[in-house]
Amino acid sequence: MCLAVPGKIIAISEGHPSGMTMGKVDFSGITKEVCLAYVPEAREGDYVVVHAGFALNTLDEHEAAEVFELLQQMEDVEIE
Amino acid sequence: MRFVDEYRNEADAQRLLRAIAHRVTRPWTIMEICGGQTHTLIKSGIDCMLPAQVTLVHGPGCPVCVTPVELIDRAIAIARRPEVIFTSFGDMLRVPGSGADLLSVKAQGGDVRMVYSPLDAVGLAVRNPDRQVVFFAVGFETTAPGNAMAVWQARQMGLANFSILCSHVLVPPAMEAILSAPGNQVQGFLAAGHVCAVMGYWEYEPIAERFDVPIVVTGFEPLDLLQGIYMTVSALEDGRHGVENQYRRIVTRAGNTRAQQLMSQVFEICDRQWRGIGAIPASGFRLRPEYRAYDAESRFDVGSVTARESPLCISGMILQGIKKPHECSAFGVLCTPERPLGAPMVSSEGACAAYYQYGRLPADERVR
Numbered sequence: 001m002c003l004a005v006p007g008k009i010i011a012i013s014e015g016h017p018s019g020m021t022m023g024k025v026d027f028s029g030i031t032k033e034v035c036l037a038y039v040p041e042a043r044e045g046d047y048v049v050v051h052a053g054f055a056l057n058t059l060d061e062h063e064a065a066e067v068f069e070l071l072q073q074m075e076d077v078e079i080e
Numbered sequence: 081m082r083f084v085d086e087y088r089n090e091a092d093a094q095r096l097l098r099a100i101a102h103r104v105t106r107p108w109t110i111m112e113i114c115g116g117q118t119h120t121l122i123k124s125g126i127d128c129m130l131p132a133q134v135t136l137v138h139g140p141g142c143p144v145c146v147t148p149v150e151l152i153d154r155a156i157a158i159a160r161r162p163e164v165i166f167t168s169f170g171d172m173l174r175v176p177g178s179g180a181d182l183l184s185v186k187a188q189g190g191d192v193r194m195v196y197s198p199l200d201a202v203g204l205a206v207r208n209p210d211r212q213v214v215f216f217a218v219g220f221e222t223t224a225p226g227n228a229m230a231v232w233q234a235r236q237m238g239l240a241n242f243s244i245l246c247s248h249v250l251v252p253p254a255m256e257a258i259l260s261a262p263g264n265q266v267q268g269f270l271a272a273g274h275v276c277a278v279m280g281y282w283e284y285e286p287i288a289e290r291f292d293v294p295i296v297v298t299g300f301e302p303l304d305l306l307q308g309i310y311m312t313v314s315a316l317e318d319g320r321h322g323v324e325n326q327y328r329r330i331v332t333r334a335g336n337t338r339a340q341q342l343m344s345q346v347f348e349i350c351d352r353q354w355r356g357i358g359a360i361p362a363s364g365f366r367l368r369p370e371y372r373a374y375d376a377e378s379r380f381d382v383g384s385v386t387a388r389e390s391p392l393c394i395s396g397m398i399l400q401g402i403k404k405p406h407e408c409s410a411f412g413v414l415c416t417p418e419r420p421l422g423a424p425m426v427s428s429e430g431a432c433a434a435y436y437q438y439g440r441l442p443a444d445e446r447v448r
Contacts, residue, residue, distance in 0.1 A: 006083040053197025064329035
């Protein structure tokens with residue numbers, strides 16, 4: 001239930017009959033139709049995390065790199 | 081896959097494991113909340129690679145596992161009705177009720193269908209106006225925004241043939257119940273990353289304060305979990321409590337306020353029974369009165385159900401982290417994924433299923 005997967009928005013369509021903003025999200029080659037109503041700031045090319053057909057949040061690419069910066073710092077400390 | 085593969089790098093994992101080993105000086109017991117996190121820990125073998133002083137216990141973050149037997153029995157009774165198309169996520173279909181499961185209802189001719197999203201169920205209702213479409217709305221806060229949107233949509237469209245059977249549970253009350261239990265051993269938590277993507281993590285601050293524990297919001301890939309464990313161990317070693325965020329690429333302190341807004345429009349907090357654990361006050365969601373027309377429990381009168389559970393199943397102890405799956409006498413013998421006695425053996429987030437799939441047996445059992 002907690003499993004959400006990151007994917008890249010490749011198309012956004014407003015004016016869907018339901019009134020919700022829908023989009024096509026690419027998960028490394030597999031494309032799915034996803035509801036983007038909860039990420040109104042998201043644009044084509046952004047990454048979002050998707051769960052059960054809904055994008056829950058956009059992915060912050062800068063923060064994504066942080067994990068590896070921390071590892072680099074750890075390495076530097078160990079070498080000292 | 082970008083933003084997935086790089087968090088599975090083995091060299092980086094080894095670096096984090098060394099850092100944890102370096103940091104730890106005393107025994108600590110940490111609980112990961114989410115079943116999805118349990119699966120990654122067991123599958124990647126992290127549980128076997130941590131220093132011996134770090135004990136991981138698995139939490140109740142498996143909504144399929146904590147759905148009460150009575151509700152499964154109600155679902156089965158509703159699914160048996162000829163006018164109903166009963167829809168659900170996949171792993172709910174094989175959870176044992178008192179006598180049967182939803183998949184066996186399908187085998188006997190019931191119209192039970194697996195869907196990927198609650199919007200699929202709404203679509204089915206639109207395309208089948210002469211049938212009643214019911215969606216089994218099971219989940220933690222991660223799934224609530226989607227379910228709220230589905231119900232809201234149904235109301236916008238004036239759909240008379242769509243309803244949800246609601247089994248929504250909340251993480252913070254479960255955490256408090258675990259921390260308040262006499263004999264609690266848990267000293268720190270890895271909080272569920274995707275629940276926090278929706279809700280933020282401000283709700284956990286008073287819990288960390290009241291119980292004097294570190295809570296680290298953690299993701300689901302091996303490097304996320306190792307970093308979360310490193311941050312928790314560091315806090316414990318330094319005597320610090322409070323909430324920290326490991327999963328910063330997805331989670332902010334406030335969470336997704338749009339999602340929270342629609343959720344509070346459609347749902348209200350209620351008391352809930354947790355299978356194997358018992359009643360936890362204010363621990364779930366139900367539909368608000370103005371949306372109660374979409375509640376399958378009100379729409380379909382299936383009479384009273386007397387639930388029966390297998391006396392051998394110790395799922396409650398597993399879900400509270402008191403026992404490990406391989407400590408159950410039925411594990412792998414009377415209880416397997418093909419013939420489960422309880423929910424944790426069949427759910428994709430169940431601890432028992434993880435131990436069975438990835439071969440966790442105590443040393444003495446291997447001799448048999």
